[in-house]
Amino acid sequence: MKVLTYHSIGIPPKEARLKTLYVNPKAFERQIWLLKTLGFRFLRLSEVLSGNFSGKSVLLTFDDAYSDFFENAYPVLKRYNIPAVVFVPVMCVGKFNLWDWKELRVKKPIMSWDQIKMLVEEGFEIGSHTLTHPFLSRIPPEQAAREIEDSKKILEDKLGVEVVSFCYPYGDYNNMVRDMVARAGYRIAFTTKKGSFEDSPNIYEVRRITIFGNDLLPKFFLKCL
Ligand SMILES: [Zn+2]
Numbered sequence: 001m002k003v004l005t006y007h008s009i010g011i012p013p014k015e016a017r018l019k020t021l022y023v024n025p026k027a028f029e030r031q032i033w034l035l036k037t038l039g040f041r042f043l044r045l046s047e048v049l050s051g052n053f054s055g056k057s058v059l060l061t062f063d064d065a066y067s068d069f070f071e072n073a074y075p076v077l078k079r080y081n082i083p084a085v086v087f088v089p090v091m092c093v094g095k096f097n098l099w100d101w102k103e104l105r106v107k108k109p110i111m112s113w114d115q116i117k118m119l120v121e122e123g124f125e126i127g128s129h130t131l132t133h134p135f136l137s138r139i140p141p142e143q144a145a146r147e148i149e150d151s152k153k154i155l156e157d158k159l160g161v162e163v164v165s166f167c168y169p170y171g172d173y174n175n176m177v178r179d180m181v182a183r184a185g186y187r188i189a190f191t192t193k194k195g196s197f198e199d200s201p202n203i204y205e206v207r208r209i210t211i212f213g214n215d216l217l218p219k220f221f222l223k224c225l
Pocket of ligand 1: 063064133
């Protein structure tokens with residue numbers, strides 16, 4: 001089983017760096033259509049956690065909760081009745097990518113609480129992507145603990161649902177950070193290390209496959225196998 005990672009679903013502005021992290025909305029819809037047509041199952045976190053799936057399955061994850069998820073991905077997923085997990089950097093809700101807008105040369109808007117609440121009502125799952133999107137292994141442990149624990153509490157308070165999943169910003173973690181995530185009550189955590197779910201060393205170091213904007217459909221398909 002493959003966990004797919006998306007970032008922006010949209011057209012990158014001219015000045016943006018890392019344009020490959022933008023997947024064209026039409027290409028995204030073709031990817032979803034292809035998997036649906038080929039009989040892939042789109043998993044929910046509960047199914048992943050219970051191990052209730054076969055090889056021909058995917059879990060869709062969206063890092064950073066960009067507004068373009070709401071504009072371009074959510075309508076497609078809703079139409080096909082497909083679940084997904086969105087990882088939210090809590091202090092950036094309703095703002096923009098405060099952590100890397102200077103490097104990327106673009107301010108990417110992040111969804112509002114109202115939009116995120118609507119997603120929850122529609123059955124989408126929300127995970128924590130910390131408070132401020134730091135490199136967790138490089139900040140003092142007490143600060144890392146706050147990023148991990150407080151983001152969960154705030155999301156649960158605002159949304160009224162349990163938050164069971166976590167995603168390491170920049171894929172950065174070490175054993176101490178991983179253990180903090182487990183102790184905070186999360187039941188699964190996602191890295192940026194490449195590989196299938198079954199290749200992951202444990203449930204707090206789940207491997208994923210990043211989908212890039214320049215992946216043509218055949219390449220996308222091979223990545224899902
Ligand atoms: Zn991120």
